[in-house]
């Protein structure tokens with residue numbers, strides 16, 4: 001007699017051994033044997049220690065009829081009582097159709113149950129007696145109305161319910177052609193409802209028998225055993241009297257029992273009740289990349305699901321939680337995530353895990369590690385906050401905003417300038433910007449304002465923190481040689497990459513091929529690890545370093561630089577040091593600051609249409625002895641550079657008007673030309689744009705107190721091309737081109753405008769940060785390009801004549817897959833050795 005030997009620890013339905021512990025309960029009467037028991041006996045069921053009872057809280061079930069010893073066999077079910085798919089195919093009217101359709105075992109059984117149920121009484125097949133005892137409803141999810149299903153909305157059970165109903169619908173659809181055929185068979189034609197009943201019966205009764213290669217079967221008699229979550233795997237019983245025989249259907253959660261079996265254990269009575277908890281790496285974790293890389297090494301991803309049960313917690317949940325929360329992830333912690341098992345005592349572990357983030361499970365036997373010092377924890381926290389991406393983006397945004405303000409508002413001008421251009425009161429620029437606000441917020445020198453410099457320092461700290469907490473550890477991980485010791489590891493490492501098993505291939509040939517393609521190859525016995533493009537991992541660090549260099553250069557330039565503006569008339573000169581003022585107390589004048597700058601000439605070049613083309617100053621640098629050290633004509637965007645000092649052409653002015661004015665008391669007796677100083681009318685009421693003016697007196701100065709304003713001709717110039725002359729009474733007299741020698745008679749004077757003497761406006765700068773800024777930008781360009789290099793890794797493991805190869809790349813994955821394909825194709829095929837052939841024969845045998 002074949003006995004289905006079922007162990008309840010890995011089996012959904014039955015246990016056949018006695019209980020591990022006693023339970024108490026009132027004796028429950030068993031049912032007197034009826035036709036079903038007779039049928040069972042006819043089919044070889046031996047006398048049992050249990051009997052059917054119909055008066056159980058769970059409905060029908062089995063009760064023990066005498067005391068059962070611990071580990072005693074409880075049920076003996078003969079082989080001919082197993083209703084398997086093979087048996088069903090043999091007994092079914094649709095056997096051939098079912099066989100040729102290739103539907104799975106559970107569809108065959110569902111069809112057979114439905115078919116048998118539909119057969120008319122008296123002409124049922126040999127399993128009719130059994131099928132007639134089956135309940136017409138199981139209350140499993142397949143019988144729920146859409147409204148009832150809707151109650152699950154928003155719960156994890158909804159997904160499971162959908163999966164079950166979808167699987168059933170798919171199976172029913174597969175059986176549809178056979179259903180249609182059932183109309184031609186004697187008896188009632190089968191409907192989808194019949195089939196669904198069959199499937200719902202199987203959901204609650206089908207057993208998988210591990211001892212019989214996981215064969216699926218319905219087992220009359222044994223399938224009358226009810227489930228108890230506290231059955232302690234096998235049975236609950238009362239040794240004193242007939243007791244209810246319970247079996248554990250397996251360590252099932254309430255949801256599983258509700259959906260598949262149509263009942264729920266009493267609240268909190270099911271220690272196997274579980275709900276899945278998903279833990280993920282935190283997106284703002286500065287170590288997220290390194291953690292991902294470490295998890296990949298151990299074949300995990302950044303997200304894991306853990307079944308939470310009332311009685312125990314999965315050990316690796318804590319190890320994963322510790323890994324997620326730690327500031328110092330390492331390989332050892334990552335490898336502990338794969339530790340299987342359950343913890344019985346969770347709370348202290350939880351505290352420790354979340355307290356210091358470096359928990360080891362109590363099962364490991366060793367005392368928990370002491371953890372990092374509070375200073376280190378605080379330091380790590382600061383680093384983590386600093387390296388947060390949102391913070392860095394915020395810093396950059398504020399710097400960009402302040403830079404925009406600095407671009408719009410002229411920098412380092414006089415207070416007078418700001419008072420004139422940003423008046424207070426009703427004329428505030430854009431309604432709120434006035435000179436007081438500009439001064440208060442240091443917008444007149446925003447790039448050297450203390451808060452701007454502090455912001456730059458903060459950004460620098462963010463970049464440095466990101467480099468040390470994220471990028472450098474990533475490089476360290478990438479530099480490690482990681483050999484795969486099993487084929488599974490090869491394929492796990494190559495996850496989302498390319499992998500293949502090459503027959504008759506040699507790991508050394510693979511190594512040579514990789515080497516030829518520029519990989520660095522490491523071979524350890526049968527295992528190979530190769531990589532290239534490590535620079536791609538270093539690139540981002542270089543980008544950060546270059547940005548830091550640029551920022552350091554800018555800051556150094558701001559603090560240690562000197563600055564000044566001068567307006568020098570043609571022929572005039574000045575000593576650099578006199579015009580330069582330090583930007584902070586640490587600024588030192590450069591070596592050439594004691595030398596002199598002489599303006600040989602200043603010229604304005606005009607286009608044909610009269611518009612200004614360029615301002616050109618011819619400058620000479622003279623040393624203490626008056627020797628010319630450098631001469632250069634500078635123009636806008638083409639400055640003079642001398643020993644760290646840069647002189648830019650930025651402005652111009654009119655210094656004097658050279659005239660001859662016959663009739664004026666200023667006219668020298670020899671009739672030669674003389675200079676009249678010109679004054680800027682910039683900012684005067686009614687004046688727009690640049691305007692200069694001078695005055696030619698008609699009379700000598702008088703001591704008469706009644707004459708307060710001398711009389712004379714006003715000459716006004718907007719550019720170097722023309723001047724306008726106005727009579728003493730203010731009326732317009734005429735226009736003249738300087739140098740045209742054309743005289744004009746005004747108020748009794750004959751005036752000839754010879755020339756306008758210009759002044760060149762120079763901006764002087766000493767910026768010791770410039771070399772660093774340039775170097776930083778050069779580095780930025782190079783490292784940005786380097787960052788785009790792919791970091792590719794390949795693993796290979798020799799297993800007999802089979803070579804397992806896997807690889808992945810962080811960029812250009814398609815190109816990498818093609819490259820790896822080509823490499824694998826290029827490996828010469830090895831002839832199998834005699835040993836390999838022997839091994840193959842043994843396996844076949």
Ligand SMILES: C[S@@+](CC[C@H](N)C(=O)[O-])C[C@H]1O[C@@H](n2cnc3c(N)ncnc32)[C@H](O)[C@@H]1O
Nearest residue numbers: 058060138204205223224225226227261262263
């Ligand atoms: C394998 S059968 C057990 C025998 C079943 N009571 C019968 O009368 O045929 C599984 C079904 O029994 C019922 N059942 C089993 N254990 C139960 C329990 N502890 N509470 C309520 N119903 C239970 C459920 O309807 C379940 O779908």
